Amino acid sequence: MLKTTTKLLVASALVAGLSTAAFAKDKVYKWKLATTWGSTLSPFIDAPTNMAKLAKEMSNGRLDIRVDAANKHKAPLGILDMVKGGQYEMGHSASYYWKGKDINTLPFTTMPFGMTAPEQYAWFYYGGGLELMQKAYKRHKVLSFPGGNSGNQMGGWFRKEINSLDDLKGLKMRIPGFAGEVLAKLGVTVTNIAPGELYTSLERGTIDALEWVSPSMDVNMGFHKIAPYYYTGWHEPATELQFLVNERQFKRLPKDLQKILITAMRVAAYDMYIQNYHMNAVAWAKIATDYPNVKIKTLPKNVINAMKKANDELLVEKAKESPLIKEVLKSQKEYLKKAREWTKMADYKYLEDNL
Amino acid sequence: MLKTTTKLLVASALVAGLSTAAFAKDKVYKWKLATTWGSTLSPFIDAPTNMAKLAKEMSNGRLDIRVDAANKHKAPLGILDMVKGGQYEMGHSASYYWKGKDINTLPFTTMPFGMTAPEQYAWFYYGGGLELMQKAYKRHKVLSFPGGNSGNQMGGWFRKEINSLDDLKGLKMRIPGFAGEVLAKLGVTVTNIAPGELYTSLERGTIDALEWVSPSMDVNMGFHKIAPYYYTGWHEPATELQFLVNERQFKRLPKDLQKILITAMRVAAYDMYIQNYHMNAVAWAKIATDYPNVKIKTLPKNVINAMKKANDELLVEKAKESPLIKEVLKSQKEYLKKAREWTKMADYKYLEDNL
Numbered sequence: 036m037l038k039t040t041t042k043l044l045v046a047s048a049l050v051a052g053l054s055t056a057a058f059a060k061d062k063v064y065k066w067k068l069a070t071t072w073g074s075t076l077s078p079f080i081d082a083p084t085n086m087a088k089l090a091k092e093m094s095n096g097r098l099d100i101r102v103d104a105a106n107k108h109k110a111p112l113g114i115l116d117m118v119k120g121g122q123y124e125m126g127h128s129a130s131y132y133w134k135g136k137d138i139n140t141l142p143f144t145t146m147p148f149g150m151t152a153p154e155q156y157a158w159f160y161y162g163g164g165l166e167l168m169q170k171a172y173k174r175h176k177v178l179s180f181p182g183g184n185s186g187n188q189m190g191g192w193f194r195k196e197i198n199s200l201d202d203l204k205g206l207k208m209r210i211p212g213f214a215g216e217v218l219a220k221l222g223v224t225v226t227n228i229a230p231g232e233l234y235t236s237l238e239r240g241t242i243d244a245l246e247w248v249s250p251s252m253d254v255n256m257g258f259h260k261i262a263p264y265y266y267t268g269w270h271e272p273a274t275e276l277q278f279l280v281n282e283r284q285f286k287r288l289p290k291d292l293q294k295i296l297i298t299a300m301r302v303a304a305y306d307m308y309i310q311n312y313h314m315n316a317v318a319w320a321k322i323a324t325d326y327p328n329v330k331i332k333t334l335p336k337n338v339i340n341a342m343k344k345a346n347d348e349l350l351v352e353k354a355k356e357s358p359l360i361k362e363v364l365k366s367q368k369e370y371l372k373k374a375r376e377w378t379k380m381a382d383y384k385y386l387e388d389n390l
Numbered sequence: 391m392l393k394t395t396t397k398l399l400v401a402s403a404l405v406a407g408l409s410t411a412a413f414a415k416d417k418v419y420k421w422k423l424a425t426t427w428g429s430t431l432s433p434f435i436d437a438p439t440n441m442a443k444l445a446k447e448m449s450n451g452r453l454d455i456r457v458d459a460a461n462k463h464k465a466p467l468g469i470l471d472m473v474k475g476g477q478y479e480m481g482h483s484a485s486y487y488w489k490g491k492d493i494n495t496l497p498f499t500t501m502p503f504g505m506t507a508p509e510q511y512a513w514f515y516y517g518g519g520l521e522l523m524q525k526a527y528k529r530h531k532v533l534s535f536p537g538g539n540s541g542n543q544m545g546g547w548f549r550k551e552i553n554s555l556d557d558l559k560g561l562k563m564r565i566p567g568f569a570g571e572v573l574a575k576l577g578v579t580v581t582n583i584a585p586g587e588l589y590t591s592l593e594r595g596t597i598d599a600l601e602w603v604s605p606s607m608d609v610n611m612g613f614h615k616i617a618p619y620y621y622t623g624w625h626e627p628a629t630e631l632q633f634l635v636n637e638r639q640f641k642r643l644p645k646d647l648q649k650i651l652i653t654a655m656r657v658a659a660y661d662m663y664i665q666n667y668h669m670n671a672v673a674w675a676k677i678a679t680d681y682p683n684v685k686i687k688t689l690p691k692n693v694i695n696a697m698k699k700a701n702d703e704l705l706v707e708k709a710k711e712s713p714l715i716k717e718v719l720k721s722q723k724e725y726l727k728k729a730r731e732w733t734k735m736a737d738y739k740y741l742e743d744n745l
Contacts, residue, residue, distance in 0.1 A: 060450075089653055093448060095415075095646040148744055151737055152508070153541070153667045160661070161668035186508070187736035249736070267739040291450040295650075298444055298657055305660040306515065312508045313516035316732040323731070331735050339743050376678070377671040379745055380686050381542035381604070382506055384622040386738045388694050389503055390730070 064288060066100040068125035069118070071111045071132070074104035078251065078310045082183035082276060083127040086303035093295045098288070100125065115140075118279045119175045126279040127182055130168070131212055138356045139171040142363045143179070145188075145274040147214055147346045149367065152184045152273040152308055154374040159275075162370045167363050168277075178285055180300045182276035183307030186315065190266035190334065191246035192237065192258040197266070197334055200341055209233060209245040213349070214270035220345040221338075230256075237261055246270070250322060251314030259326045267333045269342060276307070419643060421455045423480035424473070426466045426487070429459035433606065433665045437538035437631060438482040441658035448650045453643070455480065470495075473634045474530045481634040482537055485523070486567055493711045494526040497718045498534070500543075500629040502569055502701045504722065507539045507628040507663055509729040514630075517725045522718050523632075533640055535655045537631035538662025541670065545621030545689065546601035547592065547613040552621070552689055555696055564588060564600040568704070569625035575700040576693075585611075592616055601625070605677060606669030614681045622688045624697060631662070 068087065072079040080102075087100040103123070105111040114126035115133050131144040143164075150158060158164040159181055172179040191210065197203065204222035215225040228236050228245075236242045238261045247253050249268075259265070278300045285293065322329060334342075354361040423442065427434040435457075442455040458478070460466040469481035470488050486499040498519075505513060513519040514536055527534040546565065552558065559577035570580040583591050583600075591597045593616045602608050604623075614620070633655045640648065677684060689697075709716040 089649070092649040093646060093653060095644075151740070153664060156664045157668040157671065160664055187740050189735075250732070267735055269740065269743065272740055272744075289450075291448060294444070294447040298448060298653060302653055302657040302660070305657070309508060309511045309515055312729070312732070313512040315736065316512065316729040319732050319735070320728050331739075333739055333743070336743070373675050374667070374671040375745070377605070377667070377674050378741065380622055380674070381544075381670070383738070383741045383745070384686075384688055385506070385542050385624065385627055386733065388624065388688070388691075389627075390734050390738070 060289075061097065063096060064098050064292065066098070066124040066284070068100050068102050068127060069108050069110070069114050069123040070102060070104055070126070071114055071128040072104060073106055076104075076252070078307050078314060079183070079185075079276065080104060081310060082303045082307040083125075083278070085306060086278070086299045089299040089303065090295055093299065094292055098292045098295060102127075115175065115177065115279060118177055118281050121281055121284070124281050124284045126277075128277060128279070129274065130179070130277045134213070137171070137175070138353065139359045139363070141213065141353070142360065142367060143168045143171065143275065143277065145271045146350075146367065147217055147270040148343055149272055150371050150374065151378065152186050152275075154371065154378060155273045155275060156181070156184070156305075156308075157374060158367065158370045162374075163366055164370075167359075167366060171359060171363070172279070176282045178280040178282050180278045180280070180297070181304045182278040182300065183304045183311075184276070185248060185271070185274040185311050186308060187249070188246075188268045188271035188274055189249050189253070190268045190270065191244055192253070192262035193244040193264040193266055193332075194237070194240070194262050195243060196264055196332065197338060199335065200338055203338065206244060207242045209236070209242050210270070211246075214246065216349055217270070217342055217345045220348070221341055234258065234261070249311070249315050250318035251311050254318040254322055259322050259329050263328055263330060264332050265329055267331065269334065269339065276304075278304075415644075416452065418451060419453050419647065421453070421479040421639070423455050423457045423482060424463050424465070424469050424478040425457060425459055425481070426469055426483040427459060428461055431459075431607075433662050433669060434538065434540075434631065435459060436665060437658045437662040438480075438633070440661060441633070441654045444654040444658065445650055448654065449647055453647045453650060457482075470530065470532065470634060473532055473636050476636055476639070479636050479639045483632060483634065484629065485534070485632045489568075492526070492530070493708065494714045494718070496568065496708065497715065497722060498523045498526065498630065498632065500626045501705075501722065502572055502625040503698055504627055505726050505729065506733065507541050507630075509726065509733060510628045510630060511536070511539070511660075511663075512729060513722065513725045517729075518721055519725075522714075522721060526714060526718070527634070531637045533635040533637050535633045535635070535652070536659045537633040537655065538659045538666075539631070540603060540626070540629040540666050541663060542604070542623050543601075543626035543629055544604045544608070545623045545625065546599055547608070547617035548599040548619040548621055548687075549592070549595070549617050550598060551619055551687065552693060554690065555693055558693065561599060562597045564591070564597050565625070566601075569601070571704055572625070572697055572700045575704070576696055589613065589616070604666070604670050605673035606666055609673040609677055614677045614684050618683055619685055619687050622686065624689065624694065631659075633659075 068083055070083050083102045087102050090098045112132055114128040117123045118126040129144045130140045134141040168179050207224045209226055209228050211227055219225045237245055354364050423438055425438050438457045442457050445453045467487055469483040472478045473481040484499045485495045489496040523534050562579045564581050564583050566582055574580045588600055592600055709719050
């Protein structure tokens with residue numbers, strides 16, 4: 036009996052060791068992610084939702100991330116603070132929302148007259164952009180990753196045609212952020228209005244024009260019913276959202292879960308770019324069919340040139356605000372120059388013959 | 391003693407059960423992947439290499455895929471057969487290589503005058519393309535997935551300028567596949583020459599022109615040293631490579647490893663598109679600096695139109711070969727029409743003002 040018991044003891048000890056390891060490996064990390072977006076704001080909300088689903092499936096349930104939309108946490112523009120403070124392990128938002136808090140975070144979403152989506156992804160992943168973004172968020176002890184690209188955003192809905200620089204003077208337009216600063220320099224009265232009041236404001240003439248996103252998200256707002264001119268974009272050629280991760284929490288994850296999380300974020304970001312490409316194509320086909328009077332317009336060349344000049348002047352000012360933003364803007368400018376030459380001889384020339 | 395022994399027995403049985411589960415979960419799947427590419431053919435070879443690395447890291451070593459380059463297995467164009475036959479669990483190649491074996495596999499790589507990379511990814515993932523590709527490979531008992539996009543490929547290196555349709559007549563050009571069929575209809579003498587002999591053939595005038603890939607991969611071939619005209623592309627606007635997976639082997643993987651594999655393939659594919667965008671920008675900057683006499687040319691409008699007509703005629707013929715290819719070509723045509731409207735008002739209009 037003793038012999039058997041000893042065997043059992045040894046076996047038990049051995050297997051107990053194994054099972055401890057198995058338990059450690061099976062530890063479930065329950066995380067929470069806060070987004071800036073409402074629970075129905077597709078495709079923005081789909082990026083974190085798809086990311087969380089992928090992470091859970093790939094980890095066999097060991098990395099379980101709950102996504103809280105803005106309607107739940109009520110702090111759509113408090114994402115960086117909540118991730119930094121640890122109330123949420125992760126966030127999903129757009130970096131340029133924190134420009135008032137930390138100017139260095141401005142250039143990682145998109146810049147007027149800047150890179151297109153493939154150019155910008157190339158900059159992030161192969162041209163040093165991601166390293167610069169991590170550098171900008173380092174002081175917040177937050178890791179940051181590309182979180183999904185909207186592609187080219189439209190210039191907005193206008194009730195009157197813009198034929199000259201004079202037409203911009205006194206024009207009342209809802210256009211937030213850096214693009215608003217550019218237009219303000221050209222005499223536009225830039226206002227900000229809550230999303231829920233935009234339609235009525237445009238309909239009643241409280242504003243003459245507004246910028247929202249692109250057909251995929253504009254279609255549900257209904258602006259095409261009351262504004263006949265849909266201007267092509269110049270101000271957000273490739274709006275990249277961001278995933279934010281509390282650095283301390285990230286370091287606590289086992290190596291395989293870190294890799295699963297990083298990969299899930301990366302693929303969800305790319306997917307959102309492609310999803311929105313699809314949604315834009317479908318939504319525009321619908322608008323064009325239902326409202327054939329909507330006209331696609333491009334701002335006149337001299338207006339574009341004046342906006343570029345205003346933009347360049349603003350960039351010179353921004354570059355003075357910190358050595359890091361200066362470094363980032365320089366890196367973007369140099370990369371854009373090189374990448375655009377390729378875009379020109381590849382996709383642009385191809386499209387010229389295939390419109 | 392009995393009591394303790396019983397306890398031990400129970401504990402042992404319990405823990406043995408656990409450890410069996412733990413062992414099952416820890417089972418390592420050792421797979422092999424065969425690629426069409428040589429071990430140094432970047433970025434094509436990077437897609438399967440990066441995919442395998444990611445799968446291994448995310449699975450904590452449980453999914454271990456060895457990548458065999460063509461120099462190892464010596465059957466660069468035998469990938470479908472080897473995956474189908476089970477010698478390799480996976481392959482990485484380009485679907486259009488099997489058009490002689492199964493015409494239905496032709497349209498999933500790229501088509502002349504077809505979709506650009508974001509349009510085509512949107513078609514694959516949100517427009518029904520992936521389902522159609524799975525349908526085409528079903529009879530081979532092989533699963534197929536996007537495997538990395540080259541982006542727009544250049545039209546090729548020419549020693550003489552093409553100013554008219556007459557200049558195409560009797561022109562000796564190396565251009566394989568469907569694009570070669572299009573040019574043959576316009577009087578081009580289409581030849582195929584082994585890669586290692588291309589440079590000498592072009593230098594000695596055995597051929598007048600050749601198509602390879604784009605700056606990233608052309609730069610190492612040195613064609614820019616001997617051919618002054620670099621024509622923009624029309625024939626491969628978005629060459630998507632493919633991952634192939636033996637269906638029976640895939641089904642043997644646990645659910646989490648299946649998800650890890652699918653995600654690793656998906657992100658590696660997107661990454662290759664972006665990597666090549668970067669490599670093209672860098673390589674073109676180098677060619678343009680070192681060889682300032684190289685001229686970017688676009689074929690004259692009437693030549694393009696004649697090629698489009700020849701292409702349309704060929705597509706009508708191909709569509710007759712099987713109900714499935716007819717369905718796929720129709721799906722692509724309809725999707726392209728819708729997606730191109732968006733491309734035109736978004737990236738194309740933006741680039742027009744920002745070249």
